[in-house]
Amino acid sequence: MPQHRRFEGPTDLHLHSSHSDGTEPPAEVMAAAHRHGLHTAALTDHDTTSGWAEAAEAATSLGMTFVPGMELSARHRWRSVHLLAYLVDPDDADLRAMTDRIRSSRLDRAQIMAERISHDYDIAWDDIVAQTTDGATVGRPHIADALVARGIVVDRTEAFASILHPAGDYYVALYAPDPVTAVELVVGAGGVPIVAHPAGRALLPDSVLTAMLDAGLAGFELHHRENLPEPTALLAELAAERDLIVTGSSDYHGLGKPNMPGENTTADDMVARIFALGRGTAPVFP
Structure with missing residues (x-):
């Protein structure tokens, strides 16, 4: 080397x-x-x-x-x-x-959180996937970006401080x-x-x-x-x-x-x- x-x-x-x-x-x-x-x-x-x-x-x-x-x-x-x-x-x-296991957990978590959030906000899984690029694992930041794109929050900071906060009802823990x-x-x-x-x-x-x-x-x-x-x-x-x-x-x-x-x-x-x-x-x- x-x-x-x-x-x-x-x-x-x-x-x-x-x-x-x-x-x-x-x-x-x-x-x-x-x-x-x-x-x-x-x-x-x-x-x-x-x-x-x-x-x-x-x-x-x-x-x-x-x-x-x-x-x-x-x-x-x-x-x-x-x-x-x-x-x-x-x-x-x-x-x-x-x-591989962590990324799989990240995707599973994102899908569950998206489903929970969709009951209260006008957002769908396709909105979240649209915020990713090829090869990227969908995660909470992409949910945040989708919330921003839909006009539900102003930016990622607001999303993580509210809807995506670990103490909130929508949160799902990541395997690590x-x-x-x-x-x-x-x-x-x-x-x-x-x-x-x-x-x-x-x-x-x-x-x-x-x-x-x-x-x-x-x-x-x-x-x-x-x-x-x-x-x-x-x-x-x-x-x-x-x-x-x-x-x-x-x-x-x-x-x-x-x-x-x-x-x-x-x-x-x-x-x-x-x-x-x-x-x-x-x-x-x-």
């Missing part, structure tokens, strides 16, 4: 395309990253690597380094946990079986592995696992974090607009004690969120550590 090659930042390690819940194809995501001055960018669609080839070609044609990634869904009790997985082997059997299993799957596929936006309203329990670290968790995405100051400080202390990787990124979704590429970035030395740890696939240099 060409991990010894020189690269330089600024680097954004968390961007989404229309292969999951972003609104732009992978090539347009890389073009947006380039317009915002990035030299290195990762595509981290939810539970899929299907956009890698298009993103890599676009990034390298623009003189950028491409980092293959994915955002693997996990769950601890009621809480969703998102695990950024860099440089995994996309053909690893165990990881692929899990992502526990966080320790998710870390083990990423490590087993040669990847580098980093917890996405881990410092929101509630930190994972110490016992869960310890088990994740023992399983090979490499670090935390501490520079992210959803992180809060106090829990971020606590995780920064843990990262320093354990010599963990600390990343920063935008979580760009195109028009799906206000986040812009490069609003948070990852230091070059941290990117180098990810490149050195990854065994499943390699970064793609221009």
Whole structure:
């Protein structure tokens, strides 16, 4: 693998395309990253690597380094946990079986939620499917987009705060592995696992974090607009004690969120550590 090659930042390690819940194809995501001055960018669609080839070609044609990634869904009790997985082997059997199962659950959940919502709002399954692109698994963001298109809500934010809220009557939980299993799957596929936006309203329990670290968790995405100051400080202390990787990124979704590429970035030395740890696939240099 060409991990010894020189690269330089600024680097954004968390961007989404229309292969999951972003609104732009992978090539347009890389073009947006380039317009915002990035030299290195990762595509981290939810539970899929299907956009890698298009993103890599676009990034390298623009003189950028491409980092293959994915955002693997996990769950601890009621809480969703998102695990950024860099440089995994996309053909690893165990990881692929899990992502297939999660995407199947995502589709089943969307269909059930759509049926429930249709009893109270003028929306049909075809309206939701119309918001997806080929190869994308239908999910809550696409339901939100359909609600916007039908004039029921103003934007995704309103949809998730009301009709699609987890405490609401229409919500259906997504199947996802526990966080320790998710870390083990990423490590087993040669990847580098980093917890996405881990410092929101509630930190994972110490016992869960310890088990994740023992399983090979490499670090935390501490520079992210959803992180809060106090829990971020606590995780920064843990990262320093354990010599963990600390990343920063935008979580760009195109028009799906206000986040812009490069609003948070990852230091070059941290990117180098990810490149050195990854065994499943390699970064793609221009």
